[in-house]
Amino acid sequence: MRTRAITALFFVIIVLASIVLNAYLFAGFFMVLSACCLYEFYRIIGDAHGKPASWLGIGLGGLLFGLYAGYRLGDLSPNFLLAIVPLAAVVFIAPLYQKDSDKPFAGIAYTYLGVVYVVLPFLSFFALGFLEGIYDYRLPLGFMLILWGNDTGAYLVGKFFGRRRLFERISPKKTWEGLAGGILLALVVSLILAHYFTALGVWKWIGVALLVSIFGTFGDLVESMLKRSQQVKDSGAVLPGHGGLLDRFDGLLLAAPAVLALxxxxxxxxNPG
Structure with missing residues (x-):
């Protein structure tokens, strides 16, 4: 328990610092984080049914994130995003040279699935910082605080008061009481944020909190479904007491695109027109 708490404290400090200090650190940290999560996904998903081209997928995801970040930071023209097209084609060509690839298109599908499932959500989260053009740390910071509030509320209420199972087939420990506790604490965090971060009004922060809670919970369940289908307990062991990075950011994967769209x-x- 002590190891888990110490790991969580240091990791929270690193994440918050990367968001608050400057835009380049924000871009670099979350690009590396998305690549690490993508690597964990590929380790889980590869099996007898198909093996993803892990390093090609990570290269494609890293290039996509880097080019988009460069565009948002004002260092690159959006035309540079076309540079991902040749690498995207290589994902299809590579299996031609792999003699042990019995189901090449399953591997190709897994490779692209990783980019869609992991990298695009992290790009959505990154885009929150540039919603109105210039970098503003308040939205990604608020998103992360709400997400952590939801996770904390769900864990505490579920542990002490949880009785009715939310989705026992996928995640036996999750309860309806935990879901309610997560939503409640996320709403409390959103009200505090609305007081200090007036970039969004109170009702908009509440809307963000509800989306983060609902889609964050589904994101957690989807990753649990992935691990259960592949008979894996944790996505990795990089965080002592917490498992892998993908385990820590599974809620972001569905919540960030939903919040960005909203x-x-x-x-x-x-601003019509």
Missing amino acids: LKIWLSLQ
Whole structure:
């Protein structure tokens, strides 16, 4: 328990520092983090049914993240994003030279699935910092605090008061009481954020909190479904007492795209045309 707490404290400090200090650190840290999570995904998903081209997928995801970050930071033209096209084609060509590849298209599908499942959500989270063009750490910071609030509330309430199973077939420990506790604490965090971070109004922060809670919970369940289907307990062991990085950020994978879409819609309604 002590190891778990110490690991969590140091990791939280690193994540928060990467968001708050400057845009380049934010981009670099989350690009590396997405690559590490993608590596863990490929380790889990590869089996007799198909083996992803792990390093090609990581290269493709890293290039996509790096080029998009360069565009957002104002260092690259959006045309540079076309550089991913040749590497995307190589993912299809590589199996031609792999003699032990019995199901090449399953491997190709797994490779691209990793980019869609891991890298695009991290890109969505990164894009929250540039919602109105220039970097503003308040939205990604608020998102992360709400996500952690949801996880903490769900864990504590579920542990002490959980009775009714939420999705026993996939995750036996999750309960409806835990879900309610997560939503409640996420809403409390959102109200605090609305007081200090006025970039969004109170009701918009509440909307973000609800989306993070709901899609974050589904993100957790989806990753549990992945691990259960592959008979894996943790995505990795890089965080003592916590498992892998993918285990820590599974809630982000569905919540970040949902929140980005919601905020983009609100922004377009505020500034039509």
